[in-house]
Amino acid sequence: MPKESKRRSPLRSGQNRATAADVARAAGVSVSAVSRAFTPGKSIAQGTKARVLRAADALGYQPNPLARGLITRRSGMVAILMAEVSNPFYPTVLETFARALSAQGKHVMLFTPGEDEPLEALLPRAFGYGVEGVVITSAKLTSEMMSVCANAPVPVVLFNRTVEGADVSAVCCDNEAGGRSIARFLVQGGRRRAAFVAGLEGASTSLYRERGFAAGLAEAGLPAPLRAQGGFTFDGGLRAATELLALKTPPDAIFAANDIMALGVLDGLRRAGGLRVPEDVWVVGFDDIAASAWPSFDLTTFRQPINRMIAETLRILDLAESGAPSSPSTVLLPGRLIERGSTESAVGAVREPF
Amino acid sequence: MPKESKRRSPLRSGQNRATAADVARAAGVSVSAVSRAFTPGKSIAQGTKARVLRAADALGYQPNPLARGLITRRSGMVAILMAEVSNPFYPTVLETFARALSAQGKHVMLFTPGEDEPLEALLPRAFGYGVEGVVITSAKLTSEMMSVCANAPVPVVLFNRTVEGADVSAVCCDNEAGGRSIARFLVQGGRRRAAFVAGLEGASTSLYRERGFAAGLAEAGLPAPLRAQGGFTFDGGLRAATELLALKTPPDAIFAANDIMALGVLDGLRRAGGLRVPEDVWVVGFDDIAASAWPSFDLTTFRQPINRMIAETLRILDLAESGAPSSPSTVLLPGRLIERGSTESAVGAVREPF
The missing domain is CATH 1.10.260.40 (lambda repressor-like DNA-binding domains)
Structure with missing residues (x-):
């Protein structure tokens, strides 16, 4: 045989x-x-x-x-701890990491917690495999987790997350500046009654985007935004839209802390009828996932510089490996507003052609 | 310090x-x-x-x-070779694999080819890491690749792919039966002029879905479906819709070989105007990705049994590891039609509530 x-x-x-x-x-x-x-x-x-x-x-x-x-002591493996991939932003991140590492002859080991499994339980497993570095993304970060990270035997980088006062490197889009840019854009466009749809409470991305947004509105003399919870999901965005529409005076602009919620908001507004986008209400997201450019949504959003964020993350891992100074650094990178049909053109703004 | x-x-x-x-x-x-x-x-x-x-x-x-x-010789690592994650079906597959392996104390090593890098170049790298098994998904499979697989030092399973005559195990949804079910459903609903939007030429999934679809139409005495190319992408679906609408007699039903193309078809029809969904034309996809259930699309589709497919894949890897008979096996699992608003209800069919 x-x-x-x-x-x-x-x-x-x-x-x-x-x-x-x-x-x-x-x-x-x-x-x-x-x-x-x-x-x-x-x-x-x-x-x-x-x-x-x-x-x-x-x-x-x-x-x-x-x-x-x-x-x-160079295994050629980098661990990525990713708690969820249902937000389409993260698969793109994962793919880009995998390609960038592959070009260096290295590979991704993916660690995804089981249900109710704390993320910090996965870190020692990753260390045990001799990974050269760990990237943590899309995660609720506890103080236990930060303590394990700060004492890690290999470099650890938080991706798209920051933890104030933590002794760990982080690479992020400048979320606060992004929130402020969106506020200014809405104000320029004559919006006067803005709402914010929050992601998971405790997530630094949602927190800083909201902080910048509120600050931008305040600088223009506008009140704090109305607020709804969306939990970073499409269904959460749908529910948030329903909630905001039920107000005696609904908002004339809605900024959702990520795109997938903003798409839910758009579908919620469409299903409810009554308010037209963008004539009556503007909708803005954050991330620029592929679906935001689809004609059904045509969502104005704030694009995260994924490629630069990943390049910076790899640079920090490399520096740490090469024995260069390893005090933790936080890198904030600028994103940019991508205007589409879910908002009207502000004065002087250039629209992306479809 | x-x-x-x-x-x-x-x-x-x-x-x-x-x-x-x-x-x-x-x-x-x-x-x-x-x-x-x-x-x-x-x-x-x-x-x-x-x-x-x-x-x-x-x-x-x-x-x-x-x-x-x-x-x-048990590293606790399983390699997954994934050529692209832009189709949202695959991140779900990856996450489900990662969780299932994690429950066994094992982990995923992700291998993603760089641009122009042939997939077969990645296999020896995976073997070199001492992975316990290799799962290949979302890939153009060449005969070189199949030869490397057949001589692999560890078990290899093709996931959501089959290659006729290849000496490699495969786990798939029964794509041909799925295509035939969709044809019968359209025929029951009185559709008489069906179109098929193909994925990448050479992909077994598109091929078998089309084969079953054409057979189902033929069994009902209907002609072969009209045909357009969609390359498995949203934009490809948009273009396919435009092409089909430009025909002297456009179709009254469109089956796209995956959901992401079907969403593009829906957006293409909406943008063109003229034909209403489902009154004038029905649209059906394949996979049941999350976006198919969004109100904007509300797409009727054929759901792949991802959890069972992954359980079968892990079973094959385990059997091969335990020294049980290792002649390659092909496992075809049944999926099921999920009816939503992009089609009208056929006689006796039960609709999924939104």
């Missing part, structure tokens, strides 16, 4: 696979010399290297990145 | 971390005995185990899953 024998190859069973120790023995060198022979840039005498390569070839030895990771 | 000293802990530098070899030396046993002491269910004399645990405790040794993986 050729099929069976093919599937039960020595490689498969693993029993006969040559190890670095086998090669070391055959070449009469140390295991460390075998590792150096297979690691680009490592110092090793040419004669020794040639002997190792000859022995490796004779034994059919392939260097194993795990084994090398144990020796060099 | 307490902060600096905390970040430069012995754990961080890795120099002073106790290894299994240290513990073995201290306990006067072999490294293999240390491994057995820390592996649940492994046979080891109680006295030896106690000696190992005492030595480990004294040295602050934590078993390292990588090192254990090298000894036991």
Whole structure:
């Protein structure tokens, strides 16, 4: 049975696979010399290297990145802790990370908590795998979590999250500046009664976007925004729209703390009828996910600079690995307003063509 | 500077971390005995185990899953090769896999090809990491790829893909039966001029869905469906709608090979005006992604049984690992039609309440 024998190859069973120790023995060198022979840039005498390569070839030895990771402490793996991917922003983040790491010959290990599993339980597991760094995104961050991070054996970066006073690096869009820009844009457009749809309470993204939004309105002499809860979900946005429409005087502009809620708000307004977008009420989101550009929604939003955020995250991981100063840094990157049909054009603004 | 000293802990530098070899030396046993002491269910004399645990405790040794993986050949990692995540179906698949594996104490290593990087180049990298299995999804599968898979040192499962005649296991929704169900549903509803919007040419999912759809129409005495290309993207669906509307006699029903294209078709019809959904034309998708249930779309679709598909995939990986017969198997699972507002109710059908 050729099929069976093919599937039960020595490689498969693993029993006969040559190890670095086998090669070391055959070449009469140390295991460390075998590792150096297979690691680009490592110092090793040419004669020794040639002997190792000859022995490796004779034994059919392939260097194993795990084994090398144990020796060099560079496993080539970066852990990403992601609590949920139902917001389409995060799959894009994950894909972009995976591609950027792949270009460096590295790979993502994905850690997703089970139901009721605290995120901090996953961190020691990630460390145990010898990952070179950990990126934490889309998560409720507890103080236990921050303490585990601050004492981590490898660099940790919070992505799209910040925790005030925490001893951990963070890379974020400047959410407060984004909220303020949106407020100014609404004010310029003559909006006078704005509402804010909050994400999860306790999420730094929602908090800072709201803070900047309220500050921008206050600077223009407008009152604090009306407020509804949307929990960062589409259905939450639907419910928030219903709530805001039920007010005696509904808002003339709604800023939802992320796009997926803003899409729910648009659908909620459409289902309720009565108020037209953008004639009666403007709607603005935050993120610029793909669906925001779909004709049904045509949502004005604040685009996060995902590529730059990921490049900065990788830079921090690299710096920390290379032994450069490792005091935690917080990087805030500017995003930009993308105008579409869910708002009218403010004076002087340039619309994105569909 | 307490902060600096905390970040430069012995754990961080890795120099002073106790290894299994240290513990073995201290306990006067072999490294293999240390491994057995820390592996649940492994046979080891109680006295030896106690000696190992005492030595480990004294040295602050934590078993390292990588090192254990090298000894036991069970790294606890499963590779997922995913070429794109822009179709929202795949992030859901990835999240569900990650959670299911996490419940078994295992983790996902994500492999995403760079631009122009052939997927088959990633497989040897995954094998090199000692992954216990490989799941391939969302990919153009070449014959080179299939040959690498058939000779893989660990079990490989194609997810949501099949390749005829390939020596590799596959788990799929029964796409052909799904296409046929949709044809019957349209015929029952009095539709007489159906169109099919194809995904990527060469993708087995699109191919089988089309085959079943055409067969179902033929069984009812109807002609082969009109046809447009949508490339599995929203924009492709938009363009396909425009194309089909430009026909002298446009279709009275459109089945798009995945939901994201069907949403594009709906938006294309809406933008063009003229034809109303569902009065003049019915639209049906395939997958049941979250956005299909949004009020703006309210799309009738064929739901893939993601949870069962993933459970079957893990079962195949487990069986192969446990040494059970490993001839490749193809598992086809039934999906089901979810009726919503983009079609009218066929006789006797039960609608999902919004």
